[in-house]
Amino acid sequence: MSWTLDCSSPEGFALRREDLRQWLRLSLGPRGESFFVAINEGVSNAFKHGTLPGEPPWVALTLTEEGPGVVATIQDRGPGLPPGALQKDFPDLDQEGGRGLPLMVRLADEVSYDAATRTLRLVARRPLLSPARDGVS
Amino acid sequence: MEYRFEPLGNTLHLTLQGSMYVDDAAKLREDALASLERGACSRVEADLSRLDYIDSAGLGVLISLHKRCARKGGSLVVRGLSGNVKELFEITRMDKVFLQG
Numbered sequence: 001m002s003w004t005l006d007c008s009s010p011e012g013f014a015l016r017r018e019d020l021r022q023w024l025r026l027s028l029g030p031r032g033e034s035f036f037v038a039i040n041e042g043v044s045n046a047f048k049h050g051t052l053p054g055e056p057p058w059v060a061l062t063l064t065e066e067g068p069g070v071v072a073t074i075q076d077r078g079p080g081l082p083p084g085a086l087q088k089d090f091p092d093l094d095q096e097g098g099r100g101l102p103l104m105v106r107l108a109d110e111v112s113y114d115a116a117t118r119t120l121r122l123v124a125r126r127p128l129l130s131p132a133r134d135g136v137s
Numbered sequence: 138m139e140y141r142f143e144p145l146g147n148t149l150h151l152t153l154q155g156s157m158y159v160d161d162a163a164k165l166r167e168d169a170l171a172s173l174e175r176g177a178c179s180r181v182e183a184d185l186s187r188l189d190y191i192d193s194a195g196l197g198v199l200i201s202l203h204k205r206c207a208r209k210g211g212s213l214v215v216r217g218l219s220g221n222v223k224e225l226f227e228i229t230r231m232d233k234v235f236l237q238g
Contacts, residue, residue, distance in 0.1 A: 014160055033221050040192055044159045093234050094204065096197035103193055106228055 002064040009057055010047045027070055028126055035124035038107035041100040042074045042120050050076025069125035080118050144176030151183045156190035166198045179211030186217025196231055214238045
């Protein structure tokens with residue numbers, strides 16, 4: 001199953017955000033909430049930095065159930081992520097901003113960026129069931 | 138998200154409820170800083186027990202309040218951290234910034 005969200009504004013995304021959160025919980029179980037955090041930070045970052053001056057905002061989000069998990073892509077039309085953006089650690093504790101991308105990287109199992117298409121790709125894998133812990137026989 | 142302020146002595150009691158997203162952050166920052174000044178408070182006690190989500194913009198607001206309090210010789214104390222919100226505080230090391238009640 002796949003899910004596509006074409007957003008022309010942060011407000012448009014906000015209207016669908018809880019649907020997305022619920023879909024991820026259903027698809028990924030407990031892992032869904034932390035992956036939602038990663039996606040939400042990626043989309044917020046795309047709206048904040050992914051719009052060229054004078055252009056209307058636009059972010060496309062797709063989610064696809066693929067193999068043992070979910071793949072999310074976030075595409076915008078901005079100048080693109082600067083080199084090394086995905087390798088940055090959290091900022092100093094007294095800094096008010098700069099936590100979105102490090103948080104996104106920390107909470108996804110895989111993160112990659114295609115500069116040519118300005119597309120972030122995030123992957124979350126479902127946790128393997130533990131027979132002892134989860135009562136599976 | 139819903140929030141409520143209640144100044145009591147030198148402490149501003151802040152209660153956050155629901156999910157705090159980037160679109161809530163600017164208004165909360167503005168309202169909270171105004172309440173701090175109005176109440177001449179130097180300390181914030183934030184009850185997060187009914188908050189089920191906070192994003193990086195929301196954490197930024199709490200840091201902003203903490204810094205404002207620190208300039209007046211106070212601090213921000215968070216109470217009621219649990220679940221995903223607590224996990225987010227730990228991942229971002231915000232649990233090292235704010236005193237926890």
